[in-house]
Amino acid sequence: MATVNLSDYKPLHINNAEDFSIGIVFSEWNDFVTYNLRDAALEILAKEGVKQENIKLFSVPGAFELNYASMQLCKERRFDAVIAIGCVIRGETPHFDFVCDAVAQGIKDCNILTDTPTIFCILTDDTKEQSIARSGGDLGNKGVEAAVTALSMINFKRNLSDKKGNIGFGK
Ligand SMILES: Nc1c(NC[C@H](O)[C@H](O)[C@H](O)CO)[nH]c(=O)[nH]c1=O
Ligand SMILES: CC(=O)[C@@H](O)COP(=O)(O)O
Numbered sequence: 001m002a003t004v005n006l007s008d009y010k011p012l013h014i015n016n017a018e019d020f021s022i023g024i025v026f027s028e029w030n031d032f033v034t035y036n037l038r039d040a041a042l043e044i045l046a047k048e049g050v051k052q053e054n055i056k057l058f059s060v061p062g063a064f065e066l067n068y069a070s071m072q073l074c075k076e077r078r079f080d081a082v083i084a085i086g087c088v089i090r091g092e093t094p095h096f097d098f099v100c101d102a103v104a105q106g107i108k109d110c111n112i113l114t115d116t117p118t119i120f121c122i123l124t125d126d127t128k129e130q131s132i133a134r135s136g137g138d139l140g141n142k143g144v145e146a147a148v149t150a151l152s153m154i155n156f157k158r159n160l161s162d163k164k165g166n167i168g169f170g171k
Contacts, residue, residue, distance in 0.1 A: 009044065009144050014151050016158075017049040022150055023079040024055065025069045029062040030087035030128075036135040037085045037121055040143030041150075048151055063088050063122055064099050067106030074114035080157070081150040082110065085143065086122040087131050100124045117153035121146035 022045060026038045038057070045055060056079070060069045063086035070084045084107050090096040103122055110118035121142055125131045133139040 008140060009148065012048055012148060012151055014048060014155050017151060018051055019054075020050050020081070020151065020154050021054040021079045022050060022056075022154075023058065023073045023082045024085060025058045025060060025066055025073065025082065026085035027060050027063050027066055027087070030089060030131065033087040033123060033131045033135045034085050036141065037087070037123070037143035037146070040136060040141040041083055041085070041121070041147040044144050044147035045151070048147075050151075062086070062099070063103045066103055066122065067109075070107060070110050070118050071114070074110045074116040074118060077115060079116060080154040081117045081119065083119045083121055083146050083150050084110075085146070087135070088122065088124050089128055089131055090126045096124075117150065117157060119146045119150045119153070 024038060024041060026034045028034070042055065046052065058069055058073070060066060066084045066086050070082050073079060073082050084103075086103065088096060088100050088103070100122075104120065107118050107120045107122070110116065123131050123134055123142060125134070134142050
C-alpha cells in the first residue's frame with residue numbers, strides 16, 4: 001500500500017458516503033506512480049466511509065486509453081463518479097503534448113457529455129522526479145485530491161437532485 005501523504009487532507013464527513021459507487025480507471029504506464037495515486041485515492045475513500053464493494057478498479061495500458069475506458073463507464077451510468085488516473089512524462093518528441101491534450105479533452109468530454117462526474121487525476125510532468133514528488137512524495141499525492149474531488153462532486157450532484165441547495169457536508 002502506498003504511503004499516503006495526508007498532510008493537507010481534512011476529513012469531509014460527507015453524508016451517506018457509504019452509498020457512493022465509484023469507478024477508478026488507472027493506466028499501467030509509469031505504474032510506479034499510478035499505483036501510488038490509485039492506492040492513495042482508495043485510502044481516502046475508505047476513510048470517508050465508501051464501501052470497498054462499491055469501488056471498482058479498471059486498468060488500461062496508457063493515459064490515452066483512459067479516454068475510452070472512462071467514457072464507457074460514464075455511458076453505462078454505473079457509478080456516481082469515475083476517477084481517471086494516469087501519469088504522462090515528457091520524452092524527446094511532441095508526443096507528450098498530444099497525449100496530454102487528448103486525455104484532458106477526453107476526460108472533459110466525460111464531464112460535459114455524460115451525467116457522471118469524472119475526475120482528472122493525470123500527472124503531466126517533465127521529469128520522473130516531478131511525478132514521484134506528486135504521488136506520495138514531498139509535494140503530496142494527487143490521488144488524495146482526486147478522491148476528495150470525487151466525493152465532493154457526488155455530493156454536489158445529489159444536492160442538485162435534492163434541490164435543497166445545502167452542501168450536505170458534516171454530520
Ligand atoms: N509516454 C506515455 C504514454 N504513452 C502511451 C499512450 O498513453 C498510449 O497508450 C499509446 O499512445 C497507445 O495508444 N502513456 C502514459 O500513460 N504515460 C506516458 O508517459
Ligand atoms: C509521453 C510519451 O508518450 C513518451 O513516452 C514519448 O517519448 P518520446 O517523445 O521520447 O518518444
